[in-house]
Amino acid sequence: MKVTINDVAELAGVSIKTVSRVMNNEPSVKKATLDKVTAAIAQLNYQPNAAARNLASTRSYTIGYIYDNPNAYYVIDMQKGLLDTCRKHGYELLIHPTNAKSANIVQEVIDVVQHSRLAGLVLTPPFSEMPEIAEALERIEVDFVRIISGSTPSPKLTNCVLIDDFTAAFKITNHLLELGHTDIAFLCGDEEHSSSGERLAGFQAALTKRGIQANPKFVVPGSYSFESGVKGAKHLLAMAHKPTAIFACNDEIAAGALFSARLSHVEIPEQLSIVGFENSPFSRQTWPPLTTANQPNSTIAAQAAELLFRHTRPGSARSAVEQQPVFIPELLVRESTAPCAR
Amino acid sequence: MKVTINDVAELAGVSIKTVSRVMNNEPSVKKATLDKVTAAIAQLNYQPNAAARNLASTRSYTIGYIYDNPNAYYVIDMQKGLLDTCRKHGYELLIHPTNAKSANIVQEVIDVVQHSRLAGLVLTPPFSEMPEIAEALERIEVDFVRIISGSTPSPKLTNCVLIDDFTAAFKITNHLLELGHTDIAFLCGDEEHSSSGERLAGFQAALTKRGIQANPKFVVPGSYSFESGVKGAKHLLAMAHKPTAIFACNDEIAAGALFSARLSHVEIPEQLSIVGFENSPFSRQTWPPLTTANQPNSTIAAQAAELLFRHTRPGSARSAVEQQPVFIPELLVRESTAPCAR
DNA sequence: CAGGGAATGACAGCGGTAGTCATTTTGTAA
DNA sequence: TTACAAAATGACTACCGCTGTCATTCCCTG
Numbered sequence: 001m002k003v004t005i006n007d008v009a010e011l012a013g014v015s016i017k018t019v020s021r022v023m024n025n026e027p028s029v030k031k032a033t034l035d036k037v038t039a040a041i042a043q044l045n046y047q048p049n050a051a052a053r054n055l056a057s058t059r060s061y062t063i064g065y066i067y068d069n070p071n072a073y074y075v076i077d078m079q080k081g082l083l084d085t086c087r088k089h090g091y092e093l094l095i096h097p098t099n100a101k102s103a104n105i106v107q108e109v110i111d112v113v114q115h116s117r118l119a120g121l122v123l124t125p126p127f128s129e130m131p132e133i134a135e136a137l138e139r140i141e142v143d144f145v146r147i148i149s150g151s152t153p154s155p156k157l158t159n160c161v162l163i164d165d166f167t168a169a170f171k172i173t174n175h176l177l178e179l180g181h182t183d184i185a186f187l188c189g190d191e192e193h194s195s196s197g198e199r200l201a202g203f204q205a206a207l208t209k210r211g212i213q214a215n216p217k218f219v220v221p222g223s224y225s226f227e228s229g230v231k232g233a234k235h236l237l238a239m240a241h242k243p244t245a246i247f248a249c250n251d252e253i254a255a256g257a258l259f260s261a262r263l264s265h266v267e268i269p270e271q272l273s274i275v276g277f278e279n280s281p282f283s284r285q286t287w288p289p290l291t292t293a294n295q296p297n298s299t300i301a302a303q304a305a306e307l308l309f310r311h312t313r314p315g316s317a318r319s320a321v322e323q324q325p326v327f328i329p330e331l332l333v334r335e336s337t338a339p340c341a342r
Numbered sequence: 343m344k345v346t347i348n349d350v351a352e353l354a355g356v357s358i359k360t361v362s363r364v365m366n367n368e369p370s371v372k373k374a375t376l377d378k379v380t381a382a383i384a385q386l387n388y389q390p391n392a393a394a395r396n397l398a399s400t401r402s403y404t405i406g407y408i409y410d411n412p413n414a415y416y417v418i419d420m421q422k423g424l425l426d427t428c429r430k431h432g433y434e435l436l437i438h439p440t441n442a443k444s445a446n447i448v449q450e451v452i453d454v455v456q457h458s459r460l461a462g463l464v465l466t467p468p469f470s471e472m473p474e475i476a477e478a479l480e481r482i483e484v485d486f487v488r489i490i491s492g493s494t495p496s497p498k499l500t501n502c503v504l505i506d507d508f509t510a511a512f513k514i515t516n517h518l519l520e521l522g523h524t525d526i527a528f529l530c531g532d533e534e535h536s537s538s539g540e541r542l543a544g545f546q547a548a549l550t551k552r553g554i555q556a557n558p559k560f561v562v563p564g565s566y567s568f569e570s571g572v573k574g575a576k577h578l579l580a581m582a583h584k585p586t587a588i589f590a591c592n593d594e595i596a597a598g599a600l601f602s603a604r605l606s607h608v609e610i611p612e613q614l615s616i617v618g619f620e621n622s623p624f625s626r627q628t629w630p631p632l633t634t635a636n637q638p639n640s641t642i643a644a645q646a647a648e649l650l651f652r653h654t655r656p657g658s659a660r661s662a663v664e665q666q667p668v669f670i671p672e673l674l675v676r677e678s679t680a681p682c683a684r
Numbered sequence: 685c686a687g688g689g690a691a692t693g694a695c696a697g698c699g700g701t702a703g704t705c706a707t708t709t710t711g712t713a714a
Numbered sequence: 715t716t717a718c719a720a721a722a723t724g725a726c727t728a729c730c731g732c733t734g735t736c737a738t739t740c741c742c743t744g
Binding site: 017052056 | 721722723724725726729730731732
Binding site: 370 | 691693697698
């Protein structure tokens with residue numbers, strides 16, 4: 001019924017020690033032996049007992065995903081990507097939802113890592129952007145990978161998966177520019193999230209490149225919420241010189257802006273184009289559906305896990321600088337944008 | 343650093359076996375001993391190593407949550423409740439997202455259970471409503487708890503946590519009736535989900551109780567989607583004799599209906615009241631925010647896990663009929679409902 | 685004070701990893 | 715070809731933290 005390391009060893013005609021060596025890809029295994037063992041593993045569909053490994057090994061075969069994100073869809077996608085990669089490598093995933101704002105969050109993270117003897121951690125915002133967490137994890141020598149907003153790999157950002165919000169925002173803005181819009185407003189998300197700043201920078205860069213002077217009045221501070229979008233759009237639509245397009249920092253803000261516009265009897269997209277960011281379900285649940293930018297979250301998570309495994313794996317040096325994968329959310333054109341009427 | 347069973351045993355002055363007995367609340371432990379051990383456990387904040395337990399025991403200390411639900415918020419809430427309860431009992435949670443419609447889903451479920459040696463399973467719709475899955479699990483003698491839509495406990499529904507959609511719908515409908523509405527339409531969800539049928543039944547019962555003949559034209563078949571709500575409301579608003587209120591089977595449908603109404607220049611809630619069901623984020627992301635029914639999903643999940651643990655626990659007989667917890671989603675009045683103008 | 689059930693403990697073993705040597709295989713230079 | 719070192723592999727042991735089995739001790743009852 002259950003396949004153990006002994007079965008594999010017997011079938012391959014080697015000792016369990018060798019099978020163990022193969023499983024932990026230790027260097028000193030001959031190619032021929034490795035093939036035999038690999039074949040036996042495949043034939044028996046052997047999967048090492050994670051409990052036994054965790055118990056016996058000084059190192060662990062469980063990674064953790066600690067999160068605090070109001071966007072459940074994001075979390076679910078992340079989990080999916082992590083889970084798939086874990087399964088592929090014979091790891092287990094420990095999920096730990098928590099409150100990033102609690103006073104002793106750093107201690108809590110450390111407790112989770114130590115109690116569950118985690119091999120490593122995948123961190124998403126806001127945790128990935130908290131330097132005190134990174135420091136604490138380094139202090140207890142636990143590997144971790146951060147998923148953060150950023151466009152340019154750098155040695156400082158080692159062990160990071162980058163989301164290039166800048167370029168994505170640049171592209172979205174170009175989409176609006178190509179539709180003939182020049183009076184484009186920007187509804188910001190929370191200042192604390194670096195994603196908001198990155199997106200704003202990309203937006204401004206696109207304008208500048210076309211020789212358009214960004215109107216500072218069109219940049220409205222706010223937060224990642226529906227309400228904020230409602231308020232921001234109301235503010236913009238009350239102006240004498242109105243924008244013809246709005247770049248909302250995420251889909252919720254965009255949905256709020258959409259509502260505000262509708263209340264003011266502004267036709268979307270005929271009189272006003274609106275774009276969001278994230279491709280959250282909200283973006284499909286509005287009317288018209290939102291033009292937005294799509295992040296392949298599962299893939300990003302899978303990459304992050306791969307990066308982590310390459311580190312936790314015994315062969316690789318801890319300090320080796322990895323190349324950093326960079327993901328660029330893609331433009332997704334739907335019905336909330338149209339050529340500028342003016 | 344790490345607290346093991348040995349530390350507890352030493353502090354309590356007993357053998358590790360006795361500590362083990364306490365941890366698994368086996369019956370034959372003297373009160374005095376139990377207290378000593380319990381105190382030691384508390385003092386050291388001992389938490390048993392799940393890996394070691396899984397390895398040593400014939401039974402397992404991991405339960406599974408297999409899901410396929412488009413509503414990420416629901417899944418996240420469920421996970422939260424399960425996780426908390428697992429932690430409390432020293433169990434681990436294995437999450438397994440999958441596709442309920444895949445051809446060999448039954449085999450997949452069994453594989454997961456057997457490969458990860460799960461102690462039990464928590465099933466939510468659609469899995470909890472698939473008889474072939476229940477049968478298969480019974481055949482391999484794995485405990486499971488189902489969370490299903492239903493109002494009356496019965497011996498057949500042993501090991502179930504019931505969501506009383508009927509009563510909740512009854513209450514929501516009463517809310518509308520109390521506001522003076524009598525021409526109330528009902529937008530159905532997918533037929534395959536028993537929740538839709540239960541909610542419709544509750545709706546009709548409330549009308550009948552007030553001596554109101556439900557207008558069959560006002561019951562519109564559909565599915566749990568925004569589009570369905572848009573279409574359903576459009577259909578209703580095109581009628582010569584329009585309803586003054588709409589009961590949407592969930593928040594997405596309600597959001598769609600809201601949009602449809604707005605397009606037809608129908609004021610909400612002045613001219614038309616709309617209620618949803620679920621208290622999903624959508625219900626707060628619309629304008630006006632939706633009156634809806636709230637399900638305490640985390641609590642429900644926690645209860646389901648408790649029920650499961652009571653079964654998997656050695657002391658209890660497998661066949662013992664448990665009382666079935668029944669949850670009634672609560673009415674949550676927001677701004678999408680108002681007194682009938684007519 | 686014996687008998688017997690209740691309470692407790694000693695010990696092996698779950699399925700792996702890791703370390704130590706011993707042994708076999710291999711590659712290579714004389 | 716032979717010799718010999720280096721590389722690859724195996725045999726064996728200890729152990730991770732806990733549970734199952736069974737033997738032992740305790741304590742109550744008649």
